[in-house]
Amino acid sequence: MEVRICYLYPEMMSLYGDRGNVLALVRRAEWRGIAVVVEEVGVGEATDFSRYDIAFVGGGQDREQALIAEDFARRKREDLLAAVEEGLPLLAVCGGYQLLGRFYRTADGQELPGVGLFDAWTVAGAPRLIGNVVVESDLFPEGPRTIVGFENHAGRTYLGAGAKPLGRVVVGHGNNGEDGWEGAVYKNAVGTYLHGPLLPKNPALADWLLRAALARRYGREDAEAALARLDDAIEEEAHRAAIRRAQETAANGAVRRSV
Numbered sequence: 714m715e716v717r718i719c720y721l722y723p724e725m726m727s728l729y730g731d732r733g734n735v736l737a738l739v740r741r742a743e744w745r746g747i748a749v750v751v752e753e754v755g756v757g758e759a760t761d762f763s764r765y766d767i768a769f770v771g772g773g774q775d776r777e778q779a780l781i782a783e784d785f786a787r788r789k790r791e792d793l794l795a796a797v798e799e800g801l802p803l804l805a806v807c808g809g810y811q812l813l814g815r816f817y818r819t820a821d822g823q824e825l826p827g828v829g830l831f832d833a834w835t836v837a838g839a840p841r842l843i844g845n846v847v848v849e850s851d852l853f854p855e856g857p858r859t860i861v862g863f864e865n866h867a868g869r870t871y872l873g874a875g876a877k878p879l880g881r882v883v884v885g886h887g888n889n890g891e892d893g894w895e896g897a898v899y900k901n902a903v904g905t906y907l908h909g910p911l912l913p914k915n916p917a918l919a920d921w922l923l924r925a926a927l928a929r930r931y932g933r934e935d936a937e938a939a940l941a942r943l944d945d946a947i948e949e950e951a952h953r954a955a956i957r958r959a960q961e962t963a964a965n966g967a968v969r970r971s972v
């Protein structure tokens with residue numbers, strides 16, 4: 714078996730260890746004997762997304778977002794939407810997530826075009842929303858699970874009626890610090906504000922992406938058989954430590970929401 718990963722705009726969109734998400738996918742596949750190919754795709758490069766099994770785009774500052782927004786929303790849009798429509802798993806973090814909505818209006822009023830994959834839009838505000846985050850998500854078939862990470866964004870993202878959130882904020886700000894939602898999901902595409910990187914300490918989410926990727930290419934039964942259980946003791950401890958740290962900051966007066 715093989716998994717082909719498309720790493721979009723790696724030079725401009727990789728804040729706070731976002732590259733580690735790709736490494737986590739690569740390792741978790743290789744530990745199960747699945748071969749992995751990672752292809753980096755930048756501005757100006759045409760992309761047939763149907764060739765890939767997973768796409769990833771990380772976060773970036775407004776400056777980097779401005780440099781890629783036209784290319785993303787014009788040159789890559791159609792192929793990406795078509796591939797996601799027929800099941801391509803995708804993970805987009807922060808700046809990348811913002812550009813998958815309809816638009817992102819920056820602090821200086823510039824409106825960057827979005828891909829329109831998520832029925833969502835983002836407007837920069839103040840103060841920046843910064844800190845450790847715990848989300849409770851219904852994404853997983855085995856039941857609700859926590860997802861942990863770190864957020865640092867000026868943009869406030871609002872979901873339209875056509876968008877489903879990734880989860881509900883337990884600690885932190887999430888999409889906009891107002892409505893209690895974090896991230897967005899459409900088919901097998903996930904957008905989130907969570908850096909960290911996200912996948913090493915949320916192995917269930919990494920495997921959710923790998924499972925969707927393998928099921929799309931090889932069928933559900935073979936995907937399940939290929940995804941042998943790994944010893945995730947260290948990953949789970951990192952996950953629990955992130956929850957403890959987030960709860961400590963919440964107890965010290967930072968934001969907190971109850972589920």
Ligand code: GLN
Binds near residue numbers: 771775808866867868
């Ligand atoms: N520039 C965006 C914001 O501040 C995204 C930042 C990021 O990717 N961390 O909202």
